[in-house]
Amino acid sequence: MTAPHDLDLALAVKVLDAQPFSRLLGARLTAFGDGAATIELDIRPELHQQNGFVHGGVLSYAVDNALTFAGGTALGAAVLTGGFSIQYVRPAKGRALIARAQVVHGGRRQAVVRCDLWTADDQGAEILCAVAQGTILSAPQG
Incomplete structure (x- = not known):
């Protein structure tokens, strides 16, 4: 397993790019390290639901x-989501989504992580659209 201190943004970007669904959505990892990670993606019409908001x-x-990814900064590269809850604050609309996650508590085998999800408009103004908290687990080896 890769130690957390061996991980950097360049390696994390490669991990994200290895996910076909992330490539389909056009997701970008724009920050990674020190217990935090930020994922951004452009909002396009095919990501909307029937009312014109992001699905x-x-x-x-x-x-x-x-x-x-934030949990991986504390636990290493081999991690899985144990579960999370999300509360939608307002419908998401704008130019981009920005998910900023921060480790709240990290142990040897799990991390509790919070994420605030923002939308950005054409001028770059950000509006909170959801908050979430989850548990990230070290993946079983072998």
Whole structure:
């Protein structure tokens, strides 16, 4: 297993890029380290639900991956999401989604992580659209 201090943004970007679904959505890891991770993706029409807002599944995807990458800064590269809860604050609309996750508590085998999910408009102003908390676990080896 890779030790947390051996991980850096360049390696984490490669891990994200190895996920076909992340590539499909066009997700970008823009910050990684010191117990935190940020994932961004451009909002495009095909990510909307019937009312013109970003689909909740896309929001959950961003939260899930941001939580897991932040947890990986504390636990190492081999991690899995144990579970998370998400509260939608307002409908997501704008130019981009920004999921910022931070480790709240890290142990040897699990980390509790919080994520705030923002939308950005064309001027870059950010609006909170969801908050989440999850448990990230060290993946079983072998």
